[in-house]
Amino acid sequence: MRNKRKSAKEPTLGFFTDGTFWKKVVRLSVPITLQALLVALVAVADAAMLGRVDQNAMAAVSLATQVQFLQNMVVFAVTTALSLLGAQYWGKGDRRSVGRLFRIAIRTIGGFSLAVAALCICAPNALMHLFAGNGPLVEMGAGYLRIAGLSYLFVGVSQCYMTILKVTDRASLSAAIGGGTVALNVVFNAVFIYGLGPVPALGARGAAAATLLARAAELAAAVFSARPEHAVRPGWSRLFERMPGLSADFRKAVLPLFGGVCFWGAGFASYTAVMGHLGSDTAAANAVAAVVRDLLCCLTDGMAAATVVVVGNELGAGRLARGRLYGNRMGLVSLAVGTLSGAAVLAVAPFVLEAVALTPGARTLLRSMFRILALYEFGRCVNTIVINGVFTAGGDTMFDFYSLAVTMWGLAVPSAFLGAFVFRWPPVVVYACTCIDEVGKLPWVYLHFRRYKWVRDLTR
Numbered sequence: 504m505r506n507k508r509k510s511a512k513e514p515t516l517g518f519f520t521d522g523t524f525w526k527k528v529v530r531l532s533v534p535i536t537l538q539a540l541l542v543a544l545v546a547v548a549d550a551a552m553l554g555r556v557d558q559n560a561m562a563a564v565s566l567a568t569q570v571q572f573l574q575n576m577v578v579f580a581v582t583t584a585l586s587l588l589g590a591q592y593w594g595k596g597d598r599r600s601v602g603r604l605f606r607i608a609i610r611t612i613g614g615f616s617l618a619v620a621a622l623c624i625c626a627p628n629a630l631m632h633l634f635a636g637n638g639p640l641v642e643m644g645a646g647y648l649r650i651a652g653l654s655y656l657f658v659g660v661s662q663c664y665m666t667i668l669k670v671t672d673r674a675s676l677s678a679a680i681g682g683g684t685v686a687l688n689v690v691f692n693a694v695f696i697y698g699l700g701p702v703p704a705l706g707a708r709g710a711a712a713a714t715l716l717a718r719a720a721e722l723a724a725a726v727f728s729a730r731p732e733h734a735v736r737p738g739w740s741r742l743f744e745r746m747p748g749l750s751a752d753f754r755k756a757v758l759p760l761f762g763g764v765c766f767w768g769a770g771f772a773s774y775t776a777v778m779g780h781l782g783s784d785t786a787a788a789n790a791v792a793a794v795v796r797d798l799l800c801c802l803t804d805g806m807a808a809a810t811v812v813v814v815g816n817e818l819g820a821g822r823l824a825r826g827r828l829y830g831n832r833m834g835l836v837s838l839a840v841g842t843l844s845g846a847a848v849l850a851v852a853p854f855v856l857e858a859v860a861l862t863p864g865a866r867t868l869l870r871s872m873f874r875i876l877a878l879y880e881f882g883r884c885v886n887t888i889v890i891n892g893v894f895t896a897g898g899d900t901m902f903d904f905y906s907l908a909v910t911m912w913g914l915a916v917p918s919a920f921l922g923a924f925v926f927r928w929p930p931v932v933v934y935a936c937t938c939i940d941e942v943g944k945l946p947w948v949y950l951h952f953r954r955y956k957w958v959r960d961l962t963r
Contacts, residue, residue, distance in 0.1 A: 591819025623652025
């Protein structure tokens with residue numbers, strides 16, 4: 504990776520007066536955030552619909568979708584690598600290389616997604632035994648995977664298309680496709696789960712059919728979005744073309760991202776396991792806090808995705824000084840978003856406590872968790888926008904891997920396990936242990952940010 508072209512002059516537009524910068528940030532972050540929020544809300548709607556039909560069906564589908572959660576970690580790593588390299592080449596004006604990166608991403612995630620789909624269709628019972636013992640949960644979950652399995656292949660390919668739309672300044676179209684998919688999923692869920700009209704009630708299998716149909720529609724819309732002349736296409740006839748230079752760059756970007764997301768996913772699974780062993784009140788309170796956390800994180804994830812494109816465009820175009828300036832601005836934005844997110848937790852806490860049906864003990868515990876979550880949200884927002892946005896834009900993907908290894912697996916996970924099973928700390932203290940990774944890495948993130956190793960032009 505090289506810094507081939509240097510900007511001669513530092514940009515002079517002020518923080519609040521640079522209309523071009525703010526328009527681009529808003530144009531990218533708003534649709535991406537709305538899309539992420541809709542996806543989070545449809546997961547809540549799915550659980551609510553199945554919960555009204557059968558508790559076992561809801562539990563079985565929740566376990567079965569852990570397969571998709573594992574696949575999503577790979578999809579995230581591949582599409583993030585596509586986003587960071589694609590944004591730099593798009594900023595440089597090299598459409599040909601963006602198309603070639605598109606093919607590399609589809610080739611990578613397509614092969615993996617095809618394997619996942621084949622396992623779900625051909626060996627669903629074996630997969631379910633990884634998450635549950637013998638019984639109705641395995642049978643229901645296997646029935647879900649057998650139908651929904653093909654949708655995992657659709658998701659892998661369609662997300663590459665959606666990423667290219669964001670990189671090439673068509674984020675609003677990506678959000679429209681994603682939003683339409685969510686709406687279709689909810690409608691199909693109602694039809695197939697409850698059995699509306701001539702369709703019989705199918706329960707968990709109905710949820711799988713809804714997912715398959717919605718994802719097929721999403722893929723069709725994504726492929727259609729590449730038909731206009733100005734659109735970047737993957738070039739399916741050249742899918743297996745050899746591109747040693749770009750392929751090496753892609754691997755260098757994607758491997759640390761994959762390692763980091765695996766660390767993150769395993770860490771959060773560990774947190775859930777620890778809290779689940781502290782009693783039903785603790786598990787219930789933690790589940791409610793997690794829903795609030797995930798919904799608020801949609802804004803942060805949208806800002807991070809926008810940052811990759813905004814900063815990456817400038818770095819790839821060789822305007823390193825402007826890229827550094829934009830990265831500094833997004834660092835300040837992360838502080839503002841983090842403060843607002845923390846305040847939002849405290850603001851919604853009374854309403855959530857009134858809305859959910861909890862025991863007095865769980866309600867008291869959740870009230871304390873919200874205070875901790877407010878501080879966690881500040882750290883999470885700052886770290887996500889800076890690490891997954893600013894650092895990623897310049898190809899600095901190893902930092903996330905190292906920081907998760909140290910703060911999550913060296914600090915948060917061990918302290919939570921020791922607090923829960925050795926020292927028998929109160930549940931709220933154990934919950935605080937699961938949140939110290941994001942707060943604990945803030946000084947480290949700031950020091951790394953100020954070294955400006957992320958100010959790099961990665962294009963060839």
